[in-house]
Amino acid sequence: MGAGAAAMYTVRELLQRSSTIRITVFEQRAEIGGLLRTAVSRQHNGIRDMVRLFDIPFGDDRVTVRLNVRVGVDISIPTLRRQFDAVVLAVGASRPREIGAGRIPDVHQALSLLSAVNSARPGTPVLPLRGPATVVVGGGNVALDVVAAIARGLVPTRSGGPVTQVTVVTRSPVGRPSFTLSALYELAELDATVTVAPASELGDASDPVQRLLADLAHRPATSAEGRRARSIVLSFGHQVTSVRADGDRIRVATAAGRTFTADSVVCATGFTVAPPAGIRLGDGGVVANRHGRVVAPDTDVPIEGLYVVGWAKRGARGGVGDNRRCAAETVDRLVADLLGAEAAQAP
Template sequence: MPHVITQSCCSDGSCVYACPVNCIHPSPDEPGFATAEMLYIDPVACVDCGACVSACPVGAIAPDTRLTDTQLPFIELNAAFYPKRETKLPPTSKLAPVLEAPVVHPRPGGPLRVAVVGSGPAAMYAADELLTQQGVRVNVFEKLPTPYGLVRAGVAPDHQSTKRVTKLFERVARLPGFSFYLNCEVGSDLTHDELLEHHHAVLYAVGAPDDRRLDVPGMGLPGTSTATEIVAWFNGHPEYAGLPVDLSGERVLIVGNGNVALDVARILTTEPDALARTDIADHALDALRASQVREVVIAARRGPAASAFTLPELIGLTSACEVVLDTADHDLVIRDLAHEADPLTRNKLEILAGLGQACDSRGGRPRIRLTYGLTPKRVLGEHAATGVEFAVTGTDEVREISADLVLTSIGYRGKPIRGLPFDDVAAVVPNDGGRVLDPQTSRPVPGSFVAGWIKRGPTGFIGTNKSCAAQTVHNLVADYNNGLLTDPVHKVASLDRFVRGRQPAVVDAAGWKAIDDAEIGRGGELRPRVKFTTVAGMVEAAACAPSPPVHQRLLAGLRR
């Protein structure tokens, strides 16, 4: 009874290190880890010990006899990653090398203090790695009153299992030496140099918050937006809660076919009553109940074999929604299938080949139509978007697809950080292993570090940030141990007073717990939570946090 990794896999890698027989790959030390769509359990080598189940932060692993009908394809998907063998492999010793935690050499002047800017996965994994050492202090700064970045605002509402990784982050936030400074924006409320006066180092894990924009005429017309903005709207992100999303038309067109495009298409075509059991924002649920959308078209520039979505997401989509192809696109799939050697890509193509024909669809629930080989030329419409004109890729043929809402989904892009260098082409902060580099001298900028997407670009999944953050933290600690990080000017106790002087409405861990408890309470028995969608509402909820007892405040002061 081998165990199986399913769609929810976040590539955290914890399961790799928990496995006593090294049967989960690719491991973080292997070249394919950073680009793998998920991790895979070898069904022949698995000894059914279950250690990986408890190690997985998102509940993505289960015995093959306990999978749901929609998860059954993952049995073959896990097996397909491994070559065929004639005999069963014997159990082996643990082979996956565990990266040792960085050892901090104490200084007489006080603990290592690190400011982490951002509170998403890369930030929380970095904090976790730093706090493996006694005496280290980590202060996490986040511009919103709520933490966890794209896990809260970028994961589709119907992927509640993926959001379970926040349980791990909550454990990190309870570690001694950890502090939250939420609703506090670095670059506005505080500067980089001011943070360095209070810390040995500042580690930026701010992700890639901007969308890559489609540079064609007509983008920006009413009725155009991006898929990532729509996901933020679904999730109640306060900056996008008021986004004007009109679902009164019958067709939505998405340009680009990555996982975010599939997320949006799935939500737009899912029965609202099913979404009412998730943490989707109320304004989005109301709009979906009134939606007139009958079809979501996902258009890709390249062919089926180059589809940007992952195989697990395609399996999840086709098991939950009606997905169809035009006859011409079926022909493209069959063509690619005849020449494709990679087994995982072949699996993707075989699923596409089994999709229904668009012309055979019969009313009922809204459907999703995938189409390929279309390069966008311009958005149609004078005063509002009415569709997109495409060139058939590689030809002079022109094709138009009408739509009432046009979304682009062509990726994320990092944006400059005040006080740090920035590579406009790669849209990352130039760095070497997380050490920020001065582009003029190619030398490290003292005390400045990056992790996550702002370090490596928008690649990988939630858990991929774990190994990325660990690399940065190891280099940060090495610089500290080698005397390359300047001691802070101010004492530990002065930071809290300084931050509150700049931003009186700062939200601490107790304030976040009050927000969290209030949202969960608003969800009742039917929903995981009902989110606050305004900063004012969040701050008001945070203000209801009870003051800690006097003895706790005294102990906190002594620890500082």
């Protein structure tokens, strides 16, 4: 169930272990790739090219891919369990975490904004932001992708002018940021002035992320004539408690009492699992499991023939490559269970 990176690695593992296996992949969208297609910036050519890795396993004669099928709506999990020897949930974590209650005008989700940017044709307007000042809540790679899209002029304001001030508000401490070095390198190469706060709390200079942050923090100010049009502030160590409208402005409040004010806000606070009908989440907001075997949350007893992989298994953390080990662990349990069942049925 699902056709993202976790599903791809799972299918590949299964194909490598059996020449007679038959696999059916159910995907709710019209194409495979999951968040690699919908949420990864087009500037990340290396990551987007990973979609090509799907061609070999999903194009294998032993694999059938059924698109535009919503498990839990078009077909139920009980039906799948009756039709197949094993069912693997690779549904990911694609529901954005919400901040506050209800919809607030000019507060957007990063996934929606990036999807609009990725799908826009040349000359086609993208979801515009209000005014020149934007706050991005969250400090992972997705947040920096949003900043990069804005800084490259891919996200205009309603007036048609550019967003000139972007403030990234993240709960991560500056000494342990959530983004990767590659994402920070892309940010450093943008045509914008980058400020790091608090620069005084930067960590070990031998760490490449900390070293690059320190370089950004201590870059000399440009002259008035050479001043860049866009300003990016990376503000660390803030636990956001609320986002609310105040007249024609949006106020982002933190647990420490600080308030950030902007024309628009983009929420990039991560994702949660949206389980299909019939599946309950366990502790931590993931599908309750033991090393990939789905368990009943109330009894912790494995549910026969039901498995989970990827972010639905371990939470919305880790990169694409982390799914390889995750898939291998789940497939180990699946194979052991199938072989054990066959041995029990043997005369």
